[in-house]
Amino acid sequence: MASKDLAALAALFADETRAAFVLALLDGRAWTAGELARHARVAPSTASEHLGKLVAGGVLAEERQGRHRYVRLADPGIAHLVEDLAARSQPALTGPPATLGAAGAGRAMARGRTCYDHLAGRLGITITEAMTARGLLRQDTGFALTDRGVEWFGEHGIPLAPRGRRPIARGCLDWTERKPHLAGIAGATLCAHALESGWCVRIGSERAVKVTPVGERALQEALGIDPAILR
Structure with missing residues (x-):
């Protein structure tokens, strides 16, 4: 370029x-x-x-x-770039929210949201860290699903079909948590499954999502995530 x-x-x-x-x-x-x-x-x-x-x-x-x-x-690459720019520009944003509504919307976005086609915010980070702790995802040499991780997706009926040159897994810097959350094909299919299965629902007019009671139980069973962390 x-x-x-x-x-x-x-x-x-x-x-x-x-x-x-x-x-x-x-x-x-x-x-x-x-x-x-x-x-x-x-x-x-x-x-x-x-x-x-x-x-x-x-x-x-x-x-x-x-x-x-x-x-x-x-394309997903543009989404990744935008989220990364948002993360890097966040320290420059100062001052309290203008209204109570804005403050509530900000908290909802920080708790859980979609980043293009994958989960972000505390929800996305919690899932990513739980997958890493259980040996489903590696972050030490870049983001990559382990063999056990690929099996986990299959066991839960979440397809990992290749899509062009898009990687199976990649890290995306979260602009509220300042940590990487799971993106790529794995992140996209997991997000789609969460929405289609009723684990999460969209709320408000922004990108915020909320974990449902069904989702709390599913994520606890599948990844050992404490429901209190998601609220």
Whole structure:
């Protein structure tokens, strides 16, 4: 990559509105331009201009269904980059939340959330550390599932089908916990299983997720996680 290309990519994130868009899209879903405009509190025309730049720069991918234009993060690598940037910029954020609602939303996001297509926050870290302690995941030489870890996914009906060049497991720096949580194919399939099986449910309009009583029992049985840690 030439220096001008790196500078161009950095410039795409160096705008508060565009930063708000990519952070919102870390929920892994496709949003319309109108939804993102309302989220960032900007005019639709302003949103359209910024989205055009993000699509042209390869940060977002778009698709059209009828009159609607949907955008999502271009790929898991972009999601990983955004979460990593958020983690590294967090120390610069100072001052208390503006409202009680913002404080509550912040606590919910820190407790558990999705990072594109995998689990993050205290929930994601707790699962990652439990898997490591049980010998299902190795972190000493980079993130990698052990043979026992691969068997564990199979035993719980969680498929690990290859997806292009995406790694089976990789670490993603968590911006609230400052530790790596499980990403890659393993992280994505585990998150999908947790949502589909009712272990977790989405709450609010952000990326926050909450572990259900069913999930507390399942995670305790599968990974020995104390339910109190997840509340």
